[in-house]
Amino acid sequence: MFAVQLAALARTTERAVVEANLAWAAVSLVALALWLMSSTPGAVWTVLQALVVAGFAVLQHMSLKTRQEMDS
Numbered sequence: 001m002f003a004v005q006l007a008a009l010a011r012t013t014e015r016a017v018v019e020a021n022l023a024w025a026a027v028s029l030v031a032l033a034l035w036l037m038s039s040t041p042g043a044v045w046t047v048l049q050a051l052v053v054a055g056f057a058v059l060q061h062m063s064l065k066t067r068q069e070m071d072s
Contacts, residue, residue: 014064021057025050 028050032043 011064011068014060018057018060018064021053021060025054025057028053 028046032038032046032050036042036046038046
């Protein structure tokens with residue numbers, strides 16, 4: 001029973017990390033567009049960071065989905 005609860009907690013935590021990464025990427029782009037007064041290199045850096053984080057989130061999501069399909 002403990003193992004089942006631990007596995008459920010792990011899946012919830014993993015999903016929260018993926019969602020936090022996606023939110024961070026989106027908020028970064030929105031902040032750059034609406035609030036931040038950045039230099040050109042700063043703006044490029046912010047966009048690149050947001051794209052990398054979003055890319056990792058997509059890879060994490062795909063990995064979780066694959067693992068869930070293998071578990072069932």
